[in-house]
Amino acid sequence: MQENLTDGQIDWNDRATMQYLFRRFYLPLRSFAYQHVKDDSITDDFVQNAFLNLWERRMNFNAVLAVKSFLYLNVRNACLNYLKREQVRVCHEGHVIRMLTEEDCADIALEEEVNRLVYDAVAALPEQSRRVVLLTMEGVPNPEIAERLNISMNTVKTLKMRAYRMLRERLKGIQWILLLPFFMK
Amino acid sequence: MENLHDGIEILIYRFLTGELAPDEQVRLNEWLLDPKHKELFERICNKERLLESTLRYDQYNREAAWRHFESKWLYRRRSMLFWWVRVASFVLPLCLAVYFWMREERKEVVFVEDEKVEITPAVSGARMLLSSGEIVYLESDTNDMIFFDGGRLVREDSGVMAYATDSLDDTELKYNQVFTPRGCEYKIRLSDGTVVWLNAESSLRFPRMFVGKERKVYAEGELYFEVSFDESKPFIVETKDNLSVKVLGTEFNLRSYDGEFTATTLIRGKVRVENMENQIVLSPGQQAIRVNGCDEIQVKEVDVNHVVAWHRGYFFFENTCLEEIMAEIGRWYDVQVFFENTAVRNKRFSIEMRRHACFEDVLALIERTGVVRMRIQQDSVFVK
The missing domain is CATH 3.55.50.30 (Phage tail protein beta-alpha-beta fold)
Incomplete structure (x- = not known):
């Protein structure tokens, strides 16, 4: 999953390439922006603009690693600019503008990249199973899951078992961390 | 942000999934030798954090975002003509951001710790100079009722202190003056029902009873008036620089600090602002400004929410x-x-x-x- 695109082969006018890059980096970048600006309503713009900026400077990139570093830096600067532009506007008490150091940013970027890998493993499950898994992770009990997804209790159990099996194959060691406590109930 | 720990994410992910190959294990261990990395590693592998971010990721709609992006992207591909303008508009903020960032880095914040005096926001409190010359201290929230020579202040449910006089038969005007020092604010209801908010360092001189054909008070500093309606007795506020504001029943803000413009902002109703030379009738949302040392009165439209923010x-x-x-x-x-x-x-x-x-x-x-x-x-x- 890491590097389907090899160095020197990025075709910038190819829709599939752009879509791949977008899907690959959108979620971690969005979450990364959220770490700076605790307001999810504006972070989408930052990330989209970063991709537009990327495309406009496309000739300067030919490695995925350079793209990644560019995108994170771009989103970070957008966040900083936003905080600057807003200057000292504080609407609610307790709303604290966080200024993160460069080192913090690199750390958060790494964390988001790991999160992305984990999330993609869960997201790759069939839609219904994924919903069940996510609700389970949220701690929603079976009867409520059945009600929310409008399916029977037995279906919930079956979907869980199936998802569990698939995740066990895909995640091997991770299920002890992520899922076991919930599925053992 | 040169170093994004490139390639480490896949090692950590494989560690989580139990797929770490021996040579990868060696690389990860090497990376973990740095205590900072070790700490970061433990944070990333924290179950609650992973869960939290998985759920957050799931709330973001990647596909909708892609569709949105795609339309913008296609539009740009078509209009490449002014690409250099956009490059400039991108490079400039980037440079600025980096520039400010560098300045921020260099900046040291010096808070001197010695002899620290606690600095607190203003509290409710004021002093009142009575017509008899006596000064009454109206401290914050201590009493619900304050008695003094010739009258009393009673706390209402809303927190406003209502002024009441003992003498019901004043035949001449006898003035009290309430003033707020720096670091204090006060709310008072006058005998005619009018409520006045006094911002810090402000004062209001008002009669114990409103005798005569008009209700006249004298103001300094910043005050917010909620004038009770009485057609037969217009309410008049006079400032030190001989500006007077005549009202029937209305809400308005008056600001007249020393060395500043005198500004009257109308919230509701109608007022007439006048000095020796001019007369201006304000409608809601308008502000009359009188520049110090000059008789001209200017009127402009303002966002009243900004002007009266202090009283909220x-x-x-x-x-x-x-x-x-x-x-x-x-x-x-x-x-x-x-x-x-x-x-x-x-x-x-x-x-x-x-x-x-x-x-x-x-x-x-x-x-x-x-x-x-x-x-x-x-x-x-x-x-x-």
Whole structure:
């Protein structure tokens, strides 16, 4: 999953390439922006603009690693600019503008990249199973899951078992961390 | 941000999934030798954090975002003509951001710790000078009822102190004066029902009873009036610089601090602002400004929410110079402000915040812009 695109082969006018890059980096970048600006309503713009900026400077990139570093830096600067532009506007008490150091940013970027890998493993499950898994992770009990997804209790159990099996194959060691406590109930 | 720990994410992921190959294990162990990395590693592998972010990721709609992006992207592909303009518009903020970032890095914040005096936002409190010459201290929230020679103040449910006089048969005007020192505010209801909010360092001279054909009071500083309706007795506010505001029943804000413009802002109803030379009738949302030492009165439309923010518990400055901001903050927190660097007096800021914020937080916010530095020493602030 890491590097389907090899160095020197990025075709910038190819829709599939752009879509791949977008899907690959959108979620971690969005979450990364959220770490700076605790307001999810504006972070989408930052990330989209970063991709537009990327495309406009496309000739300067030919490695995925350079793209990644560019995108994170771009989103970070957008966040900083936003905080600057807003200057000292504080609407609610307790709303604290966080200024993160460069080192913090690199750390958060790494964390988001790991999160992305984990999330993609869960997201790759069939839609219904994924919903069940996510609700389970949220701690929603079976009867409520059945009600929310409008399916029977037995279906919930079956979907869980199936998802569990698939995740066990895909995640091997991770299920002890992520899922076991919930599925053992 | 050169080093993004490239390639480490896949090692950590494989560690989580139990797929780590021996040579990868070696690389990961090497990376973990740095105690900072070890700490980061433990944070990333934390179950709760992983869960939380998985759920957050799931809330973001990647496909909708892609569709949105795609349409914008296609549009740009078609209009490549002015690409260089966009490059400039991208490079410029980037440079600026980096520039400000570097400045921020270099900046040291110096808070002098010695002899610390606690600086608190204004409290409710005032003094009242009675017609008899006696001074009554109206301290914050101590009493629900204060008696003094010739009258009393009673706390209403809303927190307003209502003034009542003992003598029902005043034949001449006998004045009391209520004034708020720096660091205090006060709300009072006069004998005719009018409610007046006094901002810090303000005063209001009013008669014990409104005798005669009009209700006349004298104001200084910043006050918010909610005048009770009485057609037969117009309410008149006079300022030190001979401006008078004549009203029937209405709400308005009057600001007349020494050395500043006198500004009357109408919220509701109708008022007439006049001095020797001019007469102007304001409608809601308008502000009449009288420049000090000049008889002209200017009228402009304003956002009343900004003007009366103070009486709702907020500071609101829009593109206001630092000198004015600090004067206002100084009044509210009862601190003296000194500009060591006069060049920053005219720097402009926009600020919106609660008036009951901690003083250090307020300064830290302004400092965060990187334009100025502040130093607190006892009850003084030095701006550099």
